[in-house]
Structures are given as C-alpha cells and as structure tokens.
Amino acid sequence: MNDWFPLWLSLRVSVIATACAGVLGVALAYLLAKWRSRWAAVVEAIFTLPIVLPPTVLGYYLLTLLGTRSVLGGAWLSTFGSPLVFTESGAVVAATVSALPFVIRAARAAMSNVDARVEESARVMGLSEWKVARVVTLPLAARGIGAGVALGFARALGDFGATVMVAGNIPGQTQTLPVAVYDAVQAGDDATARTGSLVLGAIAVVVLVFVTQVFARRR
Amino acid sequence: MNVLRVDVRVEVPGFGVDATFSASNGVTVLSGPSGSGKSLTLAAIAGTLRPVRGVIHLDDVVFADVDSRIHVRSQDRRLGVVYQHAALLDHRSPLDNVALAVRDGEAALRRSSAMELLARVGAGSLADAKTRSLSGGERQRIALARAMAGSPRLLLLDEPFSSLDSASRAELRALLKELVAEHRLIALVVTHDQADVDALADRVVVYEPGRTVSASE
Known part of the structure; x- marks a missing residue:
C-alpha cells in the first residue's frame, strides 16, 4: 500500500465525526433518559435506524436530505459556496450519523442506571437541572458514555455504505480506507486490500479491547 | 416557631397514601410498618413527587397546592435530605x-x-x-x-440510621438532636425502629398502610 491518504482521511473523518456524535449523542441520550413519554421510544427508534438500515439505504436518505437540490443542501451551498455531498464534510456527516446510535444507546442506558436518589438529593440541595446533569448524572454515567463514544469511533472508522453514497469515491479527496479496500479488490490489487483490511481490523481490535478493559470493567 | 402543615394524598402505581399532620421545631418521627407510605410522604414534601390532592406549606410558604396548581421545585424549597444509604457523590x-x-x-x-x-x-x-x-x-x-x-429550615431523613451499627446509631441520633436544637429546625425522620422513636421523637406521627392514623407529642 503506497498511498496512505485513505487512512489519514479515515482517521480525520472518524475523529471529527466521533466528536460530533459524542456531543449530539450525549445530549440526546440525556433527554431520552429523562423524558417520560411514549414518544421517547419513537425518537430513540428513529435515531437507532442507522444500526438496522442497510448502509446504502441510510446513504440514500442522507443523499436525498443533503443533496444540492434539498433545503439543507441548498442552505449549505449558499452558506459555504460548495456542496456538502461528495466532499470530506459529507463523509463526516455520514460517519456521524452512523456513529450516533452507538453513543445514544450506551449513554442512555448508563444515564438511566444512575441512582435516582443521588440525583434527587442534588436537586433538593438546590442544584439546577444543568448542574445535576454536569455534577451528578454525566460523571456517574461516564463509563457507559465512554464505551458508546469508543464504539461510535470504531463504527465511524469502518463506515462504507453511507460514506460512499454521500461522499463518493474520489481518490485523494473523499476515498476513505474502507472505500479504498473495496476499490483495491475491484481492481485486483490484493496487497492494498490486505494492508487496508489489516489496519482497519487492528484498529477495531484495539478499540474493542480498550472498551472492555477501560469502560466495561466493573467498578 | 416554624410549622409544617401536610394534608395530601400521594400516589404511585398500585399504592396511595393519605397523610395529614403538622410538625413544628424539633424532631417529628413518622413511624409505622414498611410500605405504609412514610417515604412517599417525604418525597411529596421534598418535591420529588407531586401529590394528587391537598396542600403542603411551611409557615406561609406554599410548597404544593394541588387545587391551585402550585408545585414549587425541589431546588426552591430549601430543604436538607438524608437517605438510608447516603446518596453521596462517590467521585x-x-x-x-x-x-x-x-x-x-x-x-x-x-x-x-x-x-x-x-x-x-x-x-x-x-x-x-x-x-x-x-x-x-x-x-x-x-x-x-x-x-x-x-x-434549611426543614430536614427530611428517611431511615437515616438503619444501616449503621448500634454505636454509630447512638452517636448520630445525639448529633441530629443537637443540630436540630441549635438551628431551631423541623426534622421529619422516617423510621420503623422503636429505638429511634424513643431517642429522637418530640412528636410521633403513626402510619397504617395507606394513611396516617394519629399524631402525638
């Protein structure tokens, strides 16, 4: 493998997407954990769709939603002067959406497991809801949130279907490592496909071991 | 002299309690068997549970009035709480x-x-x-x-000493009495331990399952 651009692009896209999914996912998970309504289940199901939908279908939805003829895509184009789709930013959006459900589900479960009496005590002693979240709920749920964010990173790094639909496969511009592996297989370039697959596999193993050892360990 | 007046019905799925009593400075023990609704009453006073009927007020400050749709947030009631297992932030x-x-x-x-x-x-x-x-x-x-x-003017304590050994219990009971006297507080203590009642109570509110049945000095 002579061209390492796809690896660096994948890492860059994954880190930015994980940060976006982390912030959005934790905020949504908090609302879902505290929102006592049957609609919470519907909202959670919608945000979980990326786990169960075929990645190409997810990519198609995003392409429709963010294409230059859509409201969002048009707004992006007029604001930044270039389209969102078939760019690195498009890859970030696809990876963020793919990673989001992993963060939301892990964080929501962790927040729901925080002892309600600890949160109640904090409220009774005068802490605002924001401070209860910041001082009580988030620190006590930190392991679950961390595990979700790490899994979200692994998912973002490995995304293929949604990324190729939204960002395309432009070598040197939007070709991430999973897409480069696919390209190499199509072209019969076994060495590149093997190296890329080994790198992605190794990173995935490291993340999973990290999650198990650091976040999923019993207190 | 501060006075807490409680006249409410509080419900959770499958259970409800009617609680009527008043408490002034000193320790008022809410006594009765497990499951009689003592802790639910405390939750309503703390503001973590909304009563379905009635009023709670401390002197002229209304904490909850169901008819008038008043429910003051826990944060704004200026209370202190102690639970059986101290809900401390371990981190x-x-x-x-x-x-x-x-x-x-x-x-x-x-x-x-x-x-x-x-x-x-x-x-x-x-x-x-x-x-x-x-x-x-x-x-x-x-x-x-x-x-x-x-x-706070009002302390709420839910089985605060029940998981302690007898020596710690005695020390903490004495400490609580001192603090209540020093700061002229109203303290409501939920317990089903007769020793707590004997050592702490300036007055006792007795619960049967689902209601208060008597209050005595």
Missing part, C-alpha cells in the same frame, strides 16, 4: 459533597463553610478522604453536614 471528596450544597457565596467561602460543617459533625478529618471508602457512619455524618449546608 467527589466529602468536602466537595458538602460545598456543592452551600448555596451562597464565592467558591472559597462555600468551601470554608463546608469545612466548618464537616468539623461540626465530627468529620473534619475526612474532608479530603476518598468518599467511596468511608464507613456507613462516616457517610451519614457527611450526608448530615450536606443536608445542613443549604441553611
């Missing part, structure tokens, strides 16, 4: 736990107030200890200091 030091509950002043002032409170409950040496490693009695001392930190 914060004992000093932080107490300082977080001090409502007024700059950070340094809040920490110094917290330090004074810890010293008052005999836990000054534990200020920077690992909260997770404290004994049950030590945790309840910190919880008591934290409950006092917001300068």
Whole structure:
C-alpha cells in the first residue's frame, strides 16, 4: 500500500465525526433518559435506524436530505459556496450519523442506571437541572458514555455504505480506507486490500479491547 | 416557631397514601410498618413527587397546592435530605459533597463553610478522604453536614440510621438532636425502629398502610 491518504482521511473523518456524535449523542441520550413519554421510544427508534438500515439505504436518505437540490443542501451551498455531498464534510456527516446510535444507546442506558436518589438529593440541595446533569448524572454515567463514544469511533472508522453514497469515491479527496479496500479488490490489487483490511481490523481490535478493559470493567 | 402543615394524598402505581399532620421545631418521627407510605410522604414534601390532592406549606410558604396548581421545585424549597444509604457523590471528596450544597457565596467561602460543617459533625478529618471508602457512619455524618449546608429550615431523613451499627446509631441520633436544637429546625425522620422513636421523637406521627392514623407529642 503506497498511498496512505485513505487512512489519514479515515482517521480525520472518524475523529471529527466521533466528536460530533459524542456531543449530539450525549445530549440526546440525556433527554431520552429523562423524558417520560411514549414518544421517547419513537425518537430513540428513529435515531437507532442507522444500526438496522442497510448502509446504502441510510446513504440514500442522507443523499436525498443533503443533496444540492434539498433545503439543507441548498442552505449549505449558499452558506459555504460548495456542496456538502461528495466532499470530506459529507463523509463526516455520514460517519456521524452512523456513529450516533452507538453513543445514544450506551449513554442512555448508563444515564438511566444512575441512582435516582443521588440525583434527587442534588436537586433538593438546590442544584439546577444543568448542574445535576454536569455534577451528578454525566460523571456517574461516564463509563457507559465512554464505551458508546469508543464504539461510535470504531463504527465511524469502518463506515462504507453511507460514506460512499454521500461522499463518493474520489481518490485523494473523499476515498476513505474502507472505500479504498473495496476499490483495491475491484481492481485486483490484493496487497492494498490486505494492508487496508489489516489496519482497519487492528484498529477495531484495539478499540474493542480498550472498551472492555477501560469502560466495561466493573467498578 | 416554624410549622409544617401536610394534608395530601400521594400516589404511585398500585399504592396511595393519605397523610395529614403538622410538625413544628424539633424532631417529628413518622413511624409505622414498611410500605405504609412514610417515604412517599417525604418525597411529596421534598418535591420529588407531586401529590394528587391537598396542600403542603411551611409557615406561609406554599410548597404544593394541588387545587391551585402550585408545585414549587425541589431546588426552591430549601430543604436538607438524608437517605438510608447516603446518596453521596462517590467521585467527589466529602468536602466537595458538602460545598456543592452551600448555596451562597464565592467558591472559597462555600468551601470554608463546608469545612466548618464537616468539623461540626465530627468529620473534619475526612474532608479530603476518598468518599467511596468511608464507613456507613462516616457517610451519614457527611450526608448530615450536606443536608445542613443549604441553611434549611426543614430536614427530611428517611431511615437515616438503619444501616449503621448500634454505636454509630447512638452517636448520630445525639448529633441530629443537637443540630436540630441549635438551628431551631423541623426534622421529619422516617423510621420503623422503636429505638429511634424513643431517642429522637418530640412528636410521633403513626402510619397504617395507606394513611396516617394519629399524631402525638
């Protein structure tokens, strides 16, 4: 493998997407954990769709939603002067959406497991809801949130279907490592496909071991 | 003399309690069998549960009035609470736990107030200890200091000593009595331990399953 651009692009896209999914996912998970309504289940199901939908279908939805003829895509184009789709930013959006459900589900479960009496005590002693979240709920749920964010990173790094639909496969511009592996297989370039697959596999193993050892360990 | 008046019905799925009593300065023990609704009453007073009927007020301050749709947030009731298993923040030091509950002043002032409170409950040496490693009695001392930190007029204690050994229990009962007298507080203590009733009670409210049946000095 002579061209390492796809690896660096994948890492860059994954880190930015994980940060976006982390912030959005934790905020949504908090609302879902505290929102006592049957609609919470519907909202959670919608945000979980990326786990169960075929990645190409997810990519198609995003392409429709963010294409230059859509409201969002048009707004992006007029604001930044270039389209969102078939760019690195498009890859970030696809990876963020793919990673989001992993963060939301892990964080929501962790927040729901925080002892309600600890949160109640904090409220009774005068802490605002924001401070209860910041001082009580988030620190006590930190392991679950961390595990979700790490899994979200692994998912973002490995995304293929949604990324190729939204960002395309432009070598040197939007070709991430999973897409480069696919390209190499199509072209019969076994060495590149093997190296890329080994790198992605190794990173995935490291993340999973990290999650198990650091976040999923019993207190 | 402060007076807390409670006349409410509180419900959770499958159970409800009608509680009617008043409490003035000193310790009022809510006594009765498990499952009679004592803790539910406390939750309604704390504001973590909304009553379905009735009113709760402390002197002329209305905490809850169902007919008038008044429900003051827990944060604004200025109470102190102590639960059976001290609901402390294990990831914060004992000093932080107490300082977080001090409502007024700059950070340094809040920490110094917290330090004074810890010293008052005999836990000054534990200020920077690992909260997770404290004994049950030590945790309840910190919880008591934290409950006092917001300068409350009303303390709510739910089975505060039931998980402690007898020596710690006796010490903490005495400490609670002292604090209540010093600060002229109303303290409501939920317990089904007769020894708590004997040692603490200035008055007793007796529960049967689902209702209060009597209140006596």
